[in-house]
Amino acid sequence: MKTILIVEDNDKNMKLARDVLQAKGYATLEAVNGLDGVALALQHRPDLILMDIQLPDINGYEATSRIRADAGCAAIPIVAFTASVTVTDRQRITDAGFNGFLGKPIELQSFLATVRQQLGEAAR
Numbered sequence: 009m010k011t012i013l014i015v016e017d018n019d020k021n022m023k024l025a026r027d028v029l030q031a032k033g034y035a036t037l038e039a040v041n042g043l044d045g046v047a048l049a050l051q052h053r054p055d056l057i058l059m060d061i062q063l064p065d066i067n068g069y070e071a072t073s074r075i076r077a078d079a080g081c082a083a084i085p086i087v088a089f090t091a092s093v094t095v096t097d098r099q100r101i102t103d104a105g106f107n108g109f110l111g112k113p114i115e116l117q118s119f120l121a122t123v124r125q126q127l128g129e130a131a132r
């Protein structure tokens with residue numbers, strides 16, 4: 009079973025992401041702030057990380073940079089999970105080393121398509 013770490017401080021978004029992923033057979037790990045997200049990533053080395061950008065402590069850019077700095081986590085795909093959709097935001101996300109982008113609110117089809125693509129899974 010593949011494990012996906014969700015770093016998200018909004019209850020509603022967390023619940024929806026968790027429910028959708030678990031319903032599709034993924035195990036989830038959850039953090040509601042950046043530091044816990046970094047700690048869970050380093051401890052568990054999940055298969056994929058969904059990273060909110062605006063978090064109550066360190067932001068998603070900083071958390072991603074700290075995860076990337078760990079040799080064991082450097083190759084884990086990290087997807088920005090954010091409502092920010094401007095071209096500038098997307099460019100910054102790409103420049104920061106994220107592997108992809110997931111919009112909020114969650115749109116089921118594209119959410120799952122992105123997750124599968126990042127995990128290297130075929131559509132099912």
Ligand SMILES: [Mg+2]
Binds near residue numbers: 016063
């Ligand atoms: Mg947030």
